[in-house]
Amino acid sequence: xxxxxxxxxxxxxxxxxxxxxxxxxxxxxxxxxxxxxxxxxxxxxxxxxxxxxxxxxxxxxxxxxxxxxxxxxxxxxxxxxxxxxxxxxxxxxxxxxxxxxxxxxxxxxxxxxxxxxxxxxxxxxxxxxxxxxxxxxxxxxxxxxxxxxxxxxxxxxxxxxxxxxxxxxxxxxxxxxxxxxxxxxxxxxxxxxxxxxxxxxxxx
Amino acid sequence: xxxxxxxxxxxxxxxxxxxxxxxxxxxxxxxxxxxxxxxxxxxxxxxxxxxxxxxxx
Numbered sequence: 001x002x003x004x005x006x007x008x009x010x011x012x013x014x015x016x017x018x019x020x021x022x023x024x025x026x027x028x029x030x031x032x033x034x035x036x037x038x039x040x041x042x043x044x045x046x047x048x049x050x051x052x053x054x055x056x057x058x059x060x061x062x063x064x065x066x067x068x069x070x071x072x073x074x075x076x077x078x079x080x081x082x083x084x085x086x087x088x089x090x091x092x093x094x095x096x097x098x099x100x101x102x103x104x105x106x107x108x109x110x111x112x113x114x115x116x117x118x119x120x121x122x123x124x125x126x127x128x129x130x131x132x133x134x135x136x137x138x139x140x141x142x143x144x145x146x147x148x149x150x151x152x153x154x155x156x157x158x159x160x161x162x163x164x165x166x167x168x169x170x171x172x173x174x175x176x177x178x179x180x181x182x183x184x185x186x187x188x189x190x191x192x193x194x195x196x197x198x199x200x201x202x203x204x
Numbered sequence: 205x206x207x208x209x210x211x212x213x214x215x216x217x218x219x220x221x222x223x224x225x226x227x228x229x230x231x232x233x234x235x236x237x238x239x240x241x242x243x244x245x246x247x248x249x250x251x252x253x254x255x256x257x258x259x260x261x
Binding site: 033036037038039041042090093094097098 | 236239240243244246247248250252254255
């Protein structure tokens with residue numbers, strides 16, 4: 001017989017969450033032996049670089065464009081932001097290649113694969129809006145080169161690469177939020193289903 | 205410091221590009237792609253620290 005407490009939404013939601021992602025799966029003590037390979041490292045390298053990108057992005061957002069152009073510390077934080085992004089994409093592409101050749105969508109992991117692919121696409125858009133928000137000659141060049149291509153898709157109606165303010169808002173609010181949420185969902189999917197085993201482990 | 209680095213890598217010139225028919229890519233981007241492929245291949249074969257050899261029966 002269900003009680004009033006059983007029926008309240010907080011109880012039902014908590015039980016559903018624990019059922020979907022039990023604590024021992026969310027924060028596991030051990031991993032399978034096949035994970036002891038360098039090819040499994042690039043996911044966490046990507047995640048670590050993302051943390052650095054977000055932290056340096058916070059600092060840049062607090063101080064603003066004048067600071068990152070005119071101050072030595074601003075240049076330094078701006079460079080940290082750029083090189084974290086470089087490492088982020090470098091590691092993410094190797095992570096993608098590794099998972100592609102492992103066919104990481106096996107074993108009901110299709111949603112893990114799809115969330116990863118969508119995160120990759122979102123990250124490209126985030127990086128692009130970052131390049132056009134630099135407020136320098138490089139960003140002017142990139143935006144004027146990109147406008148015709150983007151306008152040809154029809155997206156120019158609501159996404160104007162020549163509008164610095166709009167691009168900055170997409171870069172520091174909308175797209176990072178989407179990238180972080182998608183990354184969180186991706187990691188939760190990995191935790192739920194576990195790391196994909198090599199082909200030989202499945203056929204044993 | 206920036207002057208020293210600037211002296212090591214002279215960027216004050218038009219970009220260098222690889223052209224192959226319709227395909228065009230800067231040497232900088234090409235170097236990054238080569239580095240990614242090399243890192244990927246090394247990651248496949250390099251021994252992972254602390255990994256015990258599997259016993260095969």
